[in-house]
Amino acid sequence: MIKNISNLGDAALYCDFGTEVNKEVNNKVIRYFKSIQKENIDGINNLTPSYNKLIVSFDLRKRNFQTVKKLIENLNVINDDKLESNKIKIPVCCDEKFSLDIKRLEEKLKISRDKIYEKFFNKEFFCYMTGFIAGMPFLGDLETELRAKRLETPRVKVPKGSVGLTEQFANVYTFESPGGWNIIGNTPSVIFNSSKENNPNLINPGDAVTFEQITKDQYNNYNE
């Protein structure tokens, strides 16, 4: 199922599942990720699943590329039906002060903001991966009419909670961070909570996420 395994530096394996980005390929990545995680192999110290790649980091004092490669090649991979997938609703307010790029998007996509919201809200998106900053979900796929490039010049600071679009993907900024996604609104929901050590992420790979539009009043009075 892995098309090619190569080394990324001297302390990581680069498992390539192909170049396409879709649920099927990502599902294979996640199955490998969960299978390795389950084995709890001494010396493997990090795993990074993404759209179509899986990086396996290891402690060079205990393992090397060849020994980890063998482990991965001989891995018992769990079946699709064993993967859990939660359905999560994320409230988003599109008030002027939050929808930083809506005008830009109207121009880029040549459709009205109402049309943008209609095509974005109450649709189910799939979580491909989380990361970059802690807990940030990469969700897809947006309808083709909503696909726009990143900002030409990324923002130095994107506010925490911002919901952004780029190409076929949507995400939520879990922390204030630099970033170039087109921001359409903001969620009061806590997407990353470091005090929950066992499950800090609200959204995990494989989950189904739906965004729901809320008013400014609902945003201000939001209570988890």
Add this chain to the structure above:
Amino acid sequence: MNKNYFEIKRAGINTTFQDQGRSNLYHIGIPFSGAMDNRNFQISNKLVGNETNSPVIEFAYQGPLLKYFGDDIKCAIAGDVKFIIKKNDNDIEGNCYQSFTLENGDEIDIITTNKSVYGYLAISGEFNLEYQWSSCSINTKANIGSNNGKRIEDTQKIYISKINKDLNDKKLNYINTKIEKIRVIKGTNFNYFSEEGKNIFFDKEFVVSKLSDRMGMRLDGPKIENIVDTNIKSEGLIKGVIQVPADGNPIIMLSDHGTIGGYPKIGVVISADYDKLVQLTPGSKIKFQEVELSSAETLFKLYDLETQNLISQI
């Protein structure tokens, strides 16, 4: 229990608590963090009789000025650091790699790191710290770790929950050497770059930019031309990865790096050179040298043996 403490009279530029860092969290977006220069971190602990992965204070460039209150305690500083120990208006020039005793009212003034970035202050005992995912390492980007995930600030107090007494003074003869050639393994997108770009990467000199911190090191120099695509589908990163964005200037991922990135990877710094890489100050000139995986593995074994050897000498 909290009668022993440091008062921070000046926090310094980027002063944090660090230990070995936290693992198995890349998939939720949390990097390893931990002490940048692992060898000096371990040495600092051994000099005060601690387990080598105990929490220490890491500082960068200008370090903190700390006033101590409490029972006598041994401390040690590892790195290449200019510091002064102040006892009753008596200023004593500090020596790295040599433990010293602090008494009630004494101060340590960590003036600066010399031709290096990071230094480590260890105490013979335990700081009173909170842990997240088995590590107290402060990740200021995600506000994770001790001190609410924030760097140490002016006027705050750092409490010490335990002091190990009756410790002999310890010393190590060690001089940090500066690295000029950074050894790298070709990255997974090496072929995204033109022949000229590849040659530039391995033949020309680069300069460490001021825009460098615990997350990454930016380099200035001749531009590396991309002939395939300046973006890739976002995928995992590890520390030491050298990404080249559209502007052609390489960025090296360091311990607090973002876990996912979308720029092509031209190379990865070998593990054996990481401690020395992070100590390069802005303005330092470096060159990259290609090595094969098998050499990198051997070089790491040598690095690790040398580190263990240094620790066993203390």
